[in-house]
Amino acid sequence: MRAYDPSEIEPKWADRWEAEDLYLASEDPDDPRPRFYALDMFSYPSGDLHMGHLEAYSGGDAVARFAAMRGNNVLHPIGWDSFGLNAENAAIKRGVDPKEWTYANIDQQAASYRRLGMSFDWTRRLHTSDPEYYRWTQWLFLRFFERGLAYRKNAPVNWCPKDQTVLANEQVINGACERCGTPVVRRDLTQWFFRITDYAQRLLDDAAALVGWPERVLTMQRNWIGRSEGASVTFEIAETGDEVEVFTTRPDTLWGVTFFVFAVEHPLVATLAERGGTRDLVEPVLEKVRATPLTVREEADTTEGVPLGVHAVNPVNGERIPVFVAPYVLMEYGTGAVMGVPAHDQRDFEFARAHRLPIRVVVQPEGEERDPETMTEAYDHEGVMVNSGPFDGVRSPASIGKVVDWLEEQGKGKAAVTFRLRDWLISRQRYWGPPIPIVHCPVHGEVAVPDDQLPVELPPDVDFRPGGESPLARHEAFVHTTCPIGGEPATRDTDTLDTFVDSSWYYFRYCSPHDDAAPFDGDVVERWMPVDQYVGGVEHAILHLLYSRFFTKVLFDMGMVTFTEPMLRLMNQGQVIYEGASMSKTKGNIVEPMPLVERWGADSMRLAILFAGPFEDDIDWKAVAPDPDRRPGVTSWLGRVYAAVTEAAERDARDPEPLRRLVHRTIRGVTNDMERFRFNVAISKMQVLSNEMRATLDAGGGAREASTALVLLLAPLAPFIAEELWREVLGNEASVHTSPWPAFDEELAREERVTLVVQVDGKVRDRIEVAPDAGEEDCRELALASEKVARSIDGREVRQVIVRPPRLVNVVTAR
């Protein structure tokens, strides 16, 4: 008998599957099968595949194959997110063209995907760096521009000094660049933004309907959007008459305001300092803050700040209060100015103590008396309003709504909602991205490049090394053009679009990847989308996934699609780590998957990674596959499966009854597990079945039915060996991957004999085999007849007998 040899099986089937067009999604409108869109997050072409890819795509492929076997017309595409800093930096480091480097990596990854046996529809392959693709990225940008959703403004932005480009807020992780980890600094620059804040409320509201998404992703998005409810209240500067709005979540504490604070960057600060005669005092603070990186700024001292020498008038009681400028107030949030309520806000409290400002309690805890003199911290819990004019005696925070109504009546303020979410900064001062299709005309201003002139192609002969400005700006022939409206000499915008713009719509493009009249064919998109199952890393929870939801809503508003959410279900695979730490070059702990695939086979590595633990949990490779030179456990198991199925195929005997029952139980269990991404549990059930097959064969029995079922169940997870056994050993004509998923017989799946557990006072004392339909009386009698039970009862009085046929009897005695 031949031994299991993946190196012989796997390349053979990879070729044949492609020759047989096994994984093409059908666009036939008469195809009766339900459509299923199985989407994997596409990859950055930064070298060959790593362990993270192996895990994500093994899971995604299992989903797609399982869906196909269950009778769906499956769309399972693949492509590359091939623009971006990653590719560009790597290319610069190696002194090669980003394009060359990128496409070489794409070819390598594509070869690896084939080697792994991924069931992709290769006819839909796309690369975001292809002009055929980014033409439509630019086209979509222009539609956003037309609708006022893409705009340019001067603003303080995050700048990565190493990558020499601006970053979106979402790309700043703990104050550092998402790509390279360099601490980000602040710069005032004119940049392009997408008006995602217009969609903040809808992004929040619709998240509630995403029941197929992991809770943590939705939570992260909610935190990121950061909705706060409260009131906006207008204060007047006594000396100048300037009106300044502030946002507060606690309008009930308005009577406790004893000072007023501006953010350092607030536009009024300079003139107010002038007026207050405090310019010499204020200027050093401004200088200091401007020079401080954002990361350090966040730890700014709450006691820091200087008076501006002017006063604000509290609209609720007409009091004049001193005005300050302090770094603890942020220009980015709210209005860049706050009212200071030291008695009820900890930061204000600390500031007031440092500057010897009065503290006035306006919410008293019930039955207590807070004395401003002796308070050591702000009181921010519930209580009764005092010193609050018309609201004395009203309970807070229940009073907030009433205060807001009152403010509106009095014309002093109104209900307001503030979001933490900022507009999405989409321009980048780098080469390797889609040029922004805008012409700057001295007469007409920002002018869209006409659609028929798209794409604005990236010129190949650019010195693309970063220099703080866009490399395209150094390319004279690119820069100089004429205005599309009046023909005047004009210049092209030289920034490129963030990669996350490319990836915000690629899953639409897969539906009609070769359309040259539109980014996608609306009718085809209607048939496939929304995506039925999306699989990818949680690191995109507030980047790609939020942006994609935003794009879909904009496309809906444009009438291009009829749905508002792009993905119905989302599953995040965990990370593959090593000895508790993420794999990285600097730690030297990277395990490359492809050499292991060459050595032990694609099926083995796919199974090994899916069997290692729950799909969404991190996997410590050190713990599951410690010795790279030792044969992995799953490889041995596949060898046993191969042997068992081969042996069973040569035998005429029918499967004995107990094995048949196990087969049907296994089908039921594995089906359930596959639906819930519980690949590790599914595999363990198959192992139980194969162990039983071995025992049956050794006892001279047949295992043909078991073999058929096992091979079908294994197909989504280990596609090569399943195909080999299905066609070559079991003698089927058609591919296992187009065969129907096995059905189970409910009757057979029921246990023939079940173990009746007999407890005495909750402790297991005996186990008795009974028929599954054993009744309550039978179970009670059997249990009480047990000698072990009698011994445990030890003559005590039996108080109660709880019977749960056919699984359990609990005899309760008088103790």
Place this chain on the structure above:
RNA sequence: GCCGGGGUGAUGGAACUGGCAGACAUGAUGGCCUCAAAAGCCAUUGCGCGAGAGCGCGUGCGGGUUCGAAUCCCGCCCCCGGCACCA
């Protein structure tokens, strides 16, 4: 601080709605095969006591509900992830 998710043998992890804790693996130990090794096969493997049948203990800690709790409730501790002078 706020929000989300966790804590089960030496290890990865099972245990559908409360009902046999530790499935399935990995590792380890012993044995078979072999000149030897690898591969393979068999046995044992939660902890403690016991020659054994068996008994006791055991799912982060402390309480509670229940005939019965890894699972439900209350109070803690710890770990992971996200957000954070957010007004």
